[in-house]
Amino acid sequence: KILPPKIKMMRTVLFLLLLKTSACCGFGFKGCSLNFPMTDVIWCFNQNIANLTEVVSMLPDNITTLNLSKNKIRVIPPGAFSQMLGLKRLDLSQNQLVSLKGGEFRGLGVLECLNLTCNNISHIHSHAFDGLTGLQTLLMIHNILATLSLSIFKVNVSCFPALEYIRLSNNSKLELQADVKSVTLTPTGSSL
Ligand SMILES: *[C@@H]1O[C@H](CO)[C@@H](O)[C@H](O)[C@H]1NC(C)=O
Ligand SMILES: *[C@@H]1O[C@H](CO)[C@@H](O)[C@H](O)[C@H]1NC(C)=O
Ligand SMILES: *[C@@H]1O[C@H](CO)[C@@H](O)[C@H](O)[C@H]1NC(C)=O
Ligand SMILES: *[C@@H]1O[C@H](CO)[C@@H](O)[C@H](O)[C@H]1NC(C)=O
Numbered sequence: 282k283i284l285p286p287k288i289k290m291m292r293t294v295l296f297l298l299l300l301k302t303s304a305c306c307g308f309g310f311k312g313c314s315l316n317f318p319m320t321d322v323i324w325c326f327n328q329n330i331a332n333l334t335e336v337v338s339m340l341p342d343n344i345t346t347l348n349l350s351k352n353k354i355r356v357i358p359p360g361a362f363s364q365m366l367g368l369k370r371l372d373l374s375q376n377q378l379v380s381l382k383g384g385e386f387r388g389l390g391v392l393e394c395l396n397l398t399c400n401n402i403s404h405i406h407s408h409a410f411d412g413l414t415g416l417q418t419l420l421m422i423h424n425i426l427a428t429l430s431l432s433i434f435k436v437n438v439s440c441f442p443a444l445e446y447i448r449l450s451n452n453s454k455l456e457l458q459a460d461v462k463s464v465t466l467t468p469t470g471s472s473l
């Protein structure tokens with residue numbers, strides 16, 4: 282949806298104000314802030330974050346949305362989010378991830394939406410998505426996945442019992458395979 286510029290500006294000002302407040306009044310977490318008035322939504326958008334462990338260790342465990350979009354994260358250590366048992370939306374878009382080696386999302390059993398759009402991911406280990414039994418939407422637009430990486434979605438669909446929607450468009454190495462650029466699964470996750 283498109284907002285009039287005035288409202289957009291007001292939202293930006295409010296956001297900046299909040300950031301500033303958070304720095305002074307103690308609900309800021311190393312560049313991250315609560316998306317007031319919600320206390321379960323954390324914004325870490327565009328904060329130059331490179332060390333994920335450092336940031337996550339300062340956040341409350343009971344959050345449902347974590348937005349880490351537009352940072353400098355290259356690596357997600359195994360189990361990095363494992364204490365956030367209620368996390369439903371995780372946005373890691375616009376970072377510098379190059380591969381998923383396995384265990385990155387361990388413990389995120391109720392995660393519904395994972396956004397990995399605009400990274401440099403070229404390799405996905407077969408155990409990378411282990412534990413994501415509640416995942417419904419996986420966005421991997423604008424990476425450099427090759428056809429080979431797609432096999433992970435095909436090998437064992439039962440690993441993603443809830444997956445309904447994967448977007449894989451604009452992956453440079455998939456360009457030749459127009460048919461696999463965007464995959465829509467049936468609600469039962471059985472159509473791949
Ligand atoms: C999360 O826990 C903190 C204290 O650790 C509490 O202040 C806050 O209200 C809790 N948030 C939710 C959404 O339960
Ligand atoms: C990231 O931060 C953690 C905790 O402060 C530290 O133990 C670790 O060495 C850091 N990792 C890198 C790659 O700097
Ligand atoms: C994270 O923040 C970016 C930038 O504001 C926004 O485009 C994106 O939709 C947010 N993601 C979530 C899950 O709210
Ligand atoms: C996913 O990330 C892209 C790029 O940052 C953003 O435009 C989009 O709003 C995000 N979508 C969701 C559902 O988080």
Ligand SMILES: *[C@@H]1O[C@H](CO)[C@@H](O)[C@H](O)[C@H]1NC(C)=O
Pocket residue numbers: 375376377378399400401
């Ligand atoms: C991906 O890698 C290329 C080459 O190393 C680099 O120029 C580009 O900025 C990277 N993109 C992202 C989103 O990290």
Ligand SMILES: *[C@@H]1O[C@H](CO)[C@@H](O)[C@H](O)[C@H]1NC(C)=O
Pocket residue numbers: 436437439440
């Ligand atoms: C698929 O996953 C299920 C549950 O983890 C497992 O029982 C089954 O052996 C796996 N099948 C293959 C072909 O790996």
Ligand SMILES: *[C@@H]1O[C@H](CO)[C@@H](O)[C@H](O)[C@H]1NC(C)=O
Pocket residue numbers: 422423450451
């Ligand atoms: C894919 O890339 C093209 C050219 O860069 C762009 O026009 C298009 O909007 C992109 N599609 C998506 C889904 O990001």
